[in-house]
Structures are given as C-alpha cells and as structure tokens.
Amino acid sequence: MSRGSVTSRVLSILAAFSPERPALTLSAISHQTGLPAPTVHRLLGELAQWGAVERDEHGTYRIGLRLWEVAALAPRGLGLREAAMPYLEDLYEATHQNVQLAVLDGLEVVYVERIAGRDAVHVFTRVGGRWPAHATGVGLALLAHAETELQERAIRGPLRRYTANTIVSGTELRRTLAEVRRTGVAISDGQVETIALSVAAPVFGPADKVEAAVSVVVPSHGYDWRVLVPAVRAAARGISRSLGSPRAARTPSSAVRGSVERPDL
Template sequence: MNATGPAPALAAASAPRPRTAPDADSGRPSVTRRVLGILDAFSPERPVLSLSDISRRAGLPPATAHRLIAELTRWGALERDENGLYRIGLRLWEVAALAPRGQALREAAMPFLEDLYEATHENVQLAVLDGLEVVYIERIRARNAVHVFTRVGGRWPAHATGVGLALLAHADPELQERAIAGPLRRFTSKTIGSGGELRRVLAEVRRTGVAISDGQVELIALSVAAPVYGPDDTVVAAVSIVVPSHSSDARALIPAVRASARGISRALGAPRALRRPPSATART
C-alpha cells in the first residue's frame, strides 16, 4: 500500500539489494554483474544520481563506472541531463514492456480494473509474484481515497499485502514453505509475524478464494484481493482494492473484487473462468 515519507520499516522494504556479486572463477564481478549493479543503484528514493553516486552505490572504481555508464547512456539504458546527472532511460522501459507478465497482462486487465475503480472509486491494483515479493504492474489511484505505498514497478513482501497473500496461497508448496520459514518483516502491529499464522492465513485464502489484509502495511488501510488465472488455470496475478480500514466492510467488497479477477481470467483464456459459476448454474 503507499505514502509520502516512508517510516524506517517501510524504507527497509524498498532498500537496495546487495550489490555486485563476485564471479565464481575470478573472485571479481563480471561485466554483466557490474552493469546490473549500476542499474540497481537507482531506486524510487534515488531516481537521479551523479556519476560518483553510482560508482559508490554500485561498488565500482570511478573509472570503471564512467566507462560502463557511458556505454549504457549511448545504448539508451541511462539518460544524462544538463546538470550531468543520470536517470533510467526509456530504452529499458521499451525492453521491459516485452515481459509476458507485463504489457499483455496489463492490457487484458485494464478494462476490468477500470470497471472496479468506477464501481468503488477506491485504489485498484494488479500485481504478480516474484519470489517472496510482489511486483505491482498496474495501479489506478483514486484522488480522495486512502493513500497507498505501492507504485507501478514497486515491490513489497508478499506476506504483508492482499495481492501477495492471494498469490502465495496458490504458489508452489516449496515457495510457500520458504515464506512460512521467514523471516517475516513487520510494518505494523497487525503484520503477519509468524510462520504458523501465515500458514493459517494462506489456508483460509484457498478456502474462501479471497485475501484480506487489514492494517498490515498501514493501520489505516485494508486490502481485499483475488487471484487471476491464466490459460493453463494457474494463478498468474492478483487484483486488489485498497480502502480505509475504519470505514469499510471487507465482506461488501468481495463480490466486486472477485468479479474483476474473474473477468481478467476470462480475458486471458483461463478455462475455469470460461465455465459458468455454480451460482449461475443453480439459478438456471
């Protein structure tokens, strides 16, 4: 979910990852590792960096950083402004758009996300699972709704978010066990903090078909999420709505979130979404 100035725990959630790892043979980082270290130096908190900043954050000698940055700038992965500062270039956005869990999924989902937003005028999100984290690939932010910490391209620990719980509940058992084994980072007093609690919550998500995350990232926000299925009937994403926790009934939001997830699943060709739901069959 979101904010303007992250608290220490929130800042830790988006803290830079370990920098360049050494090459197994030489003990020195490979060229690829160095280039990735340069790109990893940028973050939402530091979108614009000087050459010396990049060199320091990537753990590279200034001369090496200068040479690699110049090559990345010529290719378009980085852009240099009139003050000599660098930012991520549009060429990387073009490449990222080719990711199968990116542009195609977003295009299929957008009509249903927009419908969910129009029906509720609350924050609507779409995310995918990457290891033990979720990556948000689309978001519609309501102007006067509760603010959230998420952004497109941002990551959060899966156990602390509605979309993350919906995704983890249907992930490979091995990945679930990794999550349950922890450690589980806590952001509020309501954040899931033990493996036993997480195991119970994931079982409940599988039983009900929805995930409810109440006050796990911020005490003021509540998220209701549902899984999205792909062409092979496996869960490929999750959709959620984020509302104020003090004035919202999670149960009232479940039908709308489920309908949105089912619509996206149908657009992706999920067989389970193409079948008529049991309730419709009973009425017939």
C-alpha cells in the first residue's frame, strides 16, 4: 500500500472511515491503511487544509464538510433528491413512517434520502448507507429493472441471510423480480428485520430507465400495507415525471398494473 500512488494513498485514508469508524486517530488510520504514520500525517494535513477531513482538539479526525459538498453534486444525489423531495414529503405526511429514496450501485443500494417520524418502525438505513439489494424493497424494485447481467449476478448469489424471511435462493429471487415487474411494486416483508415491511416502486428517468426507487417501511404486523401501494406508486410516478420520464407522463394516475399479494416468505 505504501508504494502506491498518491491518489491511492489518499483514497485509502478516506476509505478508513466508515459508519462503524466515523472518528479515527492518526495511529488508527495508519493501522487501517497500512501506511507509515509520517505519510498519513502529511496527507491528513493536506486533506484537512482542503476540508476533506477535520481534526478536533483531541487529535481525532473525521470526514470534513467539503467532501459532503462535493458528493452533493453527484447527479444521482442532489438532482434526484431535489426532484423527489416534494413527493417524499407527501408520502411521509400520509404515513408518518419511514420514507426512503435509493439508487443501485452494483448489487447494493445506496440511500440518498430518508424521512422518518419519531414513532416510525425501526430501520437500519441512513442517508449514504448501503444495503444488499436482494434484502430490501428498494433493492428488489431496482434489481427487477436492472440489466440482465446484473440480475443474473444477484441470482447466482451468494445471498446473505438476515432473518428467516430473507431471500437466499436464486430461484426465489428470480420469481420475486418477475413479480415486481408484473405488479410495479416490491414487497419486502421482514427480510432485514422481522418487525418491518417495505413497499417500494421504481423511479424512471428521461430515457425510461430505472434510476431510483422509493419506499415506505411500516410495521410488519398490525399495519395494512396494501393501502400503501397506490400511494407509493403515485410517488414514484410523480418523481419519474419530474425527471422527464416519457412513460410516467403517459401513465394515468388511476392506472393499476396488477394485483399485489403478500409475498410467500
């Protein structure tokens, strides 16, 4: 690692930070990256001067706001979020549960926005966080419309299990993705946590390709998730129209693409 390029060294330092390690000392970064402490110290100084990292009075480093400002320029981040926010807010006001917007990155989803009420059901997701696509509602909605090669990669697995309800069979995943395409929504019931159920729908962009997915996460018991399907479809359609999707402009608001049944998990 120490013989790598300056760019690879800088990227390895930034990659040392994670949700589990949001704050690191110089020695910890040196240990995580395998870089000599003097090299880490010099590069951290340059990163701090630019604003990529911040150092507190105890000598601990954190990711700086300058990186957040740059990341916000990503077309699948800020632009998508701005188009989606009015519809996400409407969906939240109708449910007061977790409303989420995510994009696909390989076989994982990245959450670009989340709105949650104080009494909403617990979820592990956070803005900027990642989760395997096969275990989430937004992930299933995105995978169902992904390139065939990527779908086959997911189906070949391995598929990590989180609960007894998690899809871990390639055959089951293939069937589930076909059902998502048929109905226009994805239902993920207790796949990440047994207490939570997600209803998700794909968001289409100007080329009528799926660019994101929107979801509502509610308690898996004592909540009639079927009443959420029209609202989630409508939110996804509204965001798609804002992004310039031709198919969304042609779809009447009363369109129903198919009946939705609770998944047999």
